[in-house]
Amino acid sequence: MPSVLDQIIDGVRDDLSTRQQDTPLEQLQRLAEAQPAARDGEGALRAPGLSVIAEVKRSSPSKGALADIPDPAELATRYAAGGASAVSVLTEARRFGGSLADLDAVRAAIDLPVLRKDFVVTPYQVWEARAHGADIILLIVAALDDVALRELMALTRQLGMTALVEVHDEVETTRAVDLGASVIGVNNRNLKTLDVDPETFSRLAPLVPETCVRVAESGIRDHEDAAMLARAGADAVLVGEALVTGGDPSAAVDAMRSAGVAR
């Protein structure tokens, strides 16, 4: 039985081959080179206090539809007003309801670093992220072998972007650290089963060197969860569902950010 992650990546590869036919790599590279330089995503997350990466997320494989989000730019503007350090935009279409158009809209609306959140498996997607103005990309260790991960990390750096390298267990964490990742996200959700274990971050954080930015991801409901994660060593939290379903995204971001101050 293929895992949920395998199934998602199969769909991503299909959609990718369509885009590669429409837009050849050389054209993307020209678009990427015409972009203003990438913003310093790592620096934004390293800033003192608990940083919030606020996510534009319409649906998820685990919960189905979460929110319509007719105007992602407006949502991103609210995140920025609440003090988000970066905005994450899901661009995966089949399971998460995202698109590169969402990324474009958010990029045009705010001046914060923007994270392209997708299942990146080829250099083409890294160029694509930069061509659409992203400053940070997600690289999921569970989806990549060391050769691919090293190549994608190097290209990300070459394009002036930050890689958020995502792990879910001890082996993946060691791989990320050994490959020199400087921003490591611990996903409390297992992408192979979609189960959330809120203790995952606390268990893995000690394996991540102090010199790295530690990001806690998934299942973070409120300022109390954020405070707990800050105490467990999180420099940043990545939050989607709680912000898109909560009614007041600015206040929710502000509450989480402020919760980290008392750490």
Ligand SMILES: O=P(O)(O)OC[C@@H](O)[C@@H](O)c1c[nH]c2ccccc12
């Ligand atoms: O909506 P939540 O539970 O707050 O989670 C946000 C984010 O962590 C989640 O969307 C996520 C983390 N890693 C991913 C990888 C792929 C897709 C999605 C994700």
